[in-house]
Amino acid sequence: MSETTQQPYTFRFHGRSFLALVLKPQMPTTEWLAEADKWIARSPGFFSGKPLVIDVTGLSLTKRDFEGLMSGLMIRDIRILGVEGADPSWLGTSLPPLLTRATPAPPSEDVKPACSPPPTSDTTPEPASMLIEGPVRSGQSILFPSGDVTVIGSVASGAEIVAGGSIHVYGALRGRAIAGFNENPDARIFCHRLEAELLAINGYYSTAEELEPQLRQRSVQAWLEHDAVKLATLA
Amino acid sequence: MGQVLVVTSGKGGVGKTTSTAALGAALAKNGKRVAVVDFDVGLRNLDLVMGAERRVVYDFINVASGQARLSQALIRDKRIETLYLLAASQTRDKDALTDDGVKRVIGELRKSFDWVICDSPAGIERGATLAMRHADVAAVVTNPEISSVRDSDRIIGLLDSKTCKAESGEEVDKHLLLTRYDPVRAGRGEMLSLEDVLDILSIPLLGIVPESEDVLRSSNFGLPVTLGSAGSAAANAYRDAARRLEGEDVPVTIPKEGTLLNKLFGRRAA
Numbered sequence: 001m002s003e004t005t006q007q008p009y010t011f012r013f014h015g016r017s018f019l020a021l022v023l024k025p026q027m028p029t030t031e032w033l034a035e036a037d038k039w040i041a042r043s044p045g046f047f048s049g050k051p052l053v054i055d056v057t058g059l060s061l062t063k064r065d066f067e068g069l070m071s072g073l074m075i076r077d078i079r080i081l082g083v084e085g086a087d088p089s090w091l092g093t094s095l096p097p098l099l100t101r102a103t104p105a106p107p108s109e110d111v112k113p114a115c116s117p118p119p120t121s122d123t124t125p126e127p128a129s130m131l132i133e134g135p136v137r138s139g140q141s142i143l144f145p146s147g148d149v150t151v152i153g154s155v156a157s158g159a160e161i162v163a164g165g166s167i168h169v170y171g172a173l174r175g176r177a178i179a180g181f182n183e184n185p186d187a188r189i190f191c192h193r194l195e196a197e198l199l200a201i202n203g204y205y206s207t208a209e210e211l212e213p214q215l216r217q218r219s220v221q222a223w224l225e226h227d228a229v230k231l232a233t234l235a
Numbered sequence: 236m237g238q239v240l241v242v243t244s245g246k247g248g249v250g251k252t253t254s255t256a257a258l259g260a261a262l263a264k265n266g267k268r269v270a271v272v273d274f275d276v277g278l279r280n281l282d283l284v285m286g287a288e289r290r291v292v293y294d295f296i297n298v299a300s301g302q303a304r305l306s307q308a309l310i311r312d313k314r315i316e317t318l319y320l321l322a323a324s325q326t327r328d329k330d331a332l333t334d335d336g337v338k339r340v341i342g343e344l345r346k347s348f349d350w351v352i353c354d355s356p357a358g359i360e361r362g363a364t365l366a367m368r369h370a371d372v373a374a375v376v377t378n379p380e381i382s383s384v385r386d387s388d389r390i391i392g393l394l395d396s397k398t399c400k401a402e403s404g405e406e407v408d409k410h411l412l413l414t415r416y417d418p419v420r421a422g423r424g425e426m427l428s429l430e431d432v433l434d435i436l437s438i439p440l441l442g443i444v445p446e447s448e449d450v451l452r453s454s455n456f457g458l459p460v461t462l463g464s465a466g467s468a469a470a471n472a473y474r475d476a477a478r479r480l481e482g483e484d485v486p487v488t489i490p491k492e493g494t495l496l497n498k499l500f501g502r503r504a505a
Contacts, residue, residue, distance in 0.1 A: 137392030
């Protein structure tokens, strides 16, 4: 006599939220793609491995324009996982699904600072700032979408700080600083010594080549004025 | 329990294998039991610098995969009896090393040696991450060149995130070993200064080893420089570095332009 209890197979699913980067193309899309090329040339690999959504709300696109845009992104290895604001009839089975009811950047849970992460529990509110005590090393990427990032130490060449708010570096900034990541034009970048590869605020950027030589090695702040990154020494 | 030291750099050709052999010999000469382990599977070199290439029967892979016992694979140095080598395999590749195998071998070595020195391959891939995995202490070998410094910075980042120590919330004790330091070129401002390197990497200095023909000559004879050219400035630098690893407080000497001839040439070319 044998008795077998078979575990029933269950089909399970959960809700889980992820933080995605949202691309907002502008018309004409060919020019926007050319801008994208410039960005990729300056920050190779920036988009790789990051979840991306494209928001075409408010653009007067035809189905053909949209398909051209999507294939343009595909050629550039920018892989899109969802679309916002598109006509549902444009999206065949070969294109990513339409997303609705998005909320602007919720505080991320999977932010992993390189050093001394501020301990958070479910009961305490999400911190509005991140403090990194020590240097940020080449190859490290700090992503903190919900506020300011402060580094007590240097940011190495080849390292990257991406903050929803402002970025403060009490050391040499030799890598890339990307502030105002969540469409925040009021974000600023402050550093004790400017040797940066790239500064960006709210998607507008300035590269090392464009920096005025007299600002190099100085204490500098960067802010956005008329959609351009401005820099000045700190007294 | 012995300490595990990884000799690492990211960049190739900066002097990891030379440093591993020199530090290993210097520590063993002071009476410590030392095992040097070659992690550069497929491109092994440490056996050559240690002068043991003809004596390799079993290697690291054989032990890690359970085909040989550690005692069969360890090669005792002919000159210093407390110095042992665990050679890499030349015929396999880095994928042949398993996480569990490495963990077990390092664990065994730790029990019977004061120092286990892991000679890391260049790069940041599997071989390099396995070499640093179980380290307590790291010697980050760096040349005073911008590319080497940036690679070292990347390696320090990995030491702070991908090692067992880092994962358990502790920190690998990291030291800068500045090698191939050329006093003449430093005097002419053709290399990064010591201050610049220390400023960028911000880890304590273990030693400055001058660029030296003695290093090359010794290596070609299968001798760690601390044995082959024991009186040279490079050998002194490694001996002092070994004493610092043992916790001694030894002031660092910055190599100076040596002879009058050097100085003359230095000025003329500048």
